[in-house]
Amino acid sequence: EVQLLESGGGLVQPGGSLRLSCAASGFSFSNSAVSWVRQAPGKGLEWVSSISGSGGSIYYADSVKGRFTISRDNSKNTLYLQMNSLSAEDTAVYYCAKPLSSDWYVAGYWGQGTLVTVSS
């Protein structure tokens, strides 16, 4: 069974940093792209970042480019999102998502999410 478990969310001041983690199990992690998707309170879904199984291909939404860094440790089956220069607009639940198959953009599996609140 595919399982994705996010952690690392919390309250951070504007301009601060936070690192999210997503522990994966139940599939061959190193052979799968994974992504971060976020949802601001009461709002819709926004794709944030994706990374290939090897880590050699990476995508960022324009809204986070230059501030967020996605990475993975295949030896630990863990995905990361380093978030810097945070602003109130980054307040959201952040979900880790895995594709259904080889198509990166069919998110067949989701974690439960971790809430990031940016506020002074």
Place this chain on the structure above:
Amino acid sequence: DIQMTQSPSSLSASVGDRVTITCRASQSITNYLNWFQQKPGKAPELLIYAASSLQSGVPSRFSGSGSGTDFTLTISSLQPEDFATYYCQQGYSTPPTFGGGTKVDIK
């Protein structure tokens, strides 16, 4: 970026009703269209991928159709557990983008 427009943004329906939600892309996305269901406080769940393929375990009352720019999600007979928010999402080009959502609640 490709814009995804859903309509309606909300609807009220009764158990047993047939419900149709539409999604329009700002340019052709062939059949790279997915549908998700989200209940309050929960992660989204994939219902339909590639416009019309039913995800494993999803009841057959859910169906998807369309290609190019216009797509439809249909629930043939609404059940109590179907009251939720539904999102379409295009996977044709980067960045993948979502529609604004359609909230289905009880009439």
